[in-house]
Amino acid sequence: MSATQNPVFTDWTPQHAELFKHQPLRLAHRLHESPLFSRAALASLIENYPRKSYNLVHMGPAGQRRLWREGEIGDLSGTEVIDAIENGRIWINLRDVRKIDRRYDELLTGVFDELKQRMPDFDTENQGMGILISSPKAQVYYHCDLPGQALWQIMGRKRLYLYPNTPPFLQPHDLEDIALFGHEIDMPYQPWFEEHATAYDLEPGQMMHWPLNAPHRVENFDCLNVSMTMEYWTQEIRRKHIVNVGNAILRSRLGVTPKSRATDGPGFLAKAVMQKALKNRKWTMRGAEKKGRPPVDFRLDRARLGQIVDLPKVDASPAAV
Secondary structure, eight states, X not given: XXXXXXXXXXXXXXXXXXXXXXXXXXXXXXXXXXXXGSHHHHHHHHHTOOGGGXXXXXXXXXXXXXXXXXXXXXXXXXXXXXXXHHTSSEEEEEOSHHHHOHHHHHHHHHHHHHHHHHOTTOOOEEEEEEEEEEOTTOEEEEEOOSSEEEEEEEESOEEEEEOOSSTTTSOHHHHHHHHHHOOOTTOOOOGGGGGGOEEEEEOTTEEEEOOTTOOEEEEEOSSOEEEEEEEEEOHHHXXXXXXXXXXXXXXXXXXXXXXXXXXSSHHHHHHHHHHHHHTTSHHHHTTHHHHSOOOEEEEEOSSSBTBEEEOOOOOOSOOOO
């Protein structure tokens, strides 16, 4: 059966194919109608989710000092986890969902099949998806992503703020740090950036796709939110990533300011060889721990759903001899 005979997108027009990847697009979809995203289905998914494949984050209120703590769900049931999120300032990101549960893999495959049918030149690889369940009024700080991105709203309402993917909102060294160290939430941000942001409100049955690397942040309305995140790579994006890693090594390890971001030619080939040889060496990654994610230092409180319990701090100092 043709993907467009039972479409995921419900308002697609030929103009959208021309705009895709080049302009922000807010489109209508019907994934929120899938039983895979019911509250009961999500609770069941959480209960069987591998610890290594989720992030549980406690964040500060909007407008206050940036706070980012990572924790664990402990022995709470999936229903209790969702109730805790609904009553707290927490979000959980279920990463690599298609690798954990084949039903979501089939769903994502259907989305990309439809996109390919609508845009024959849209050749992608390493497609991925996550499920983000977040508290009322929760926020995601200013950041950008390396692969192509889309955000699908399933439950609740949120506001997405998009910024230009050019300086001063996004500097080359920001992309380089993300590419080399893998941490995207430390990007410099100034309040006046808001004068140049475009805000999009998302409700269940709406999704957003935006130009590559565009910085963004998210604020939930006063309701529980469930969203699906989608990412993909193309050959063009892959080549840009190679340049980012190569330039990061030049800048941060060799003290050389990169002069080119070309994705072809002799300079690109030299960076491709260099980054492949050096990107995972201890010398190259020195200092990565300072840029990495914080340690897990709390768990959810079963007795007070929505609250957290601090975990004992681990003493990383060498044992006394």
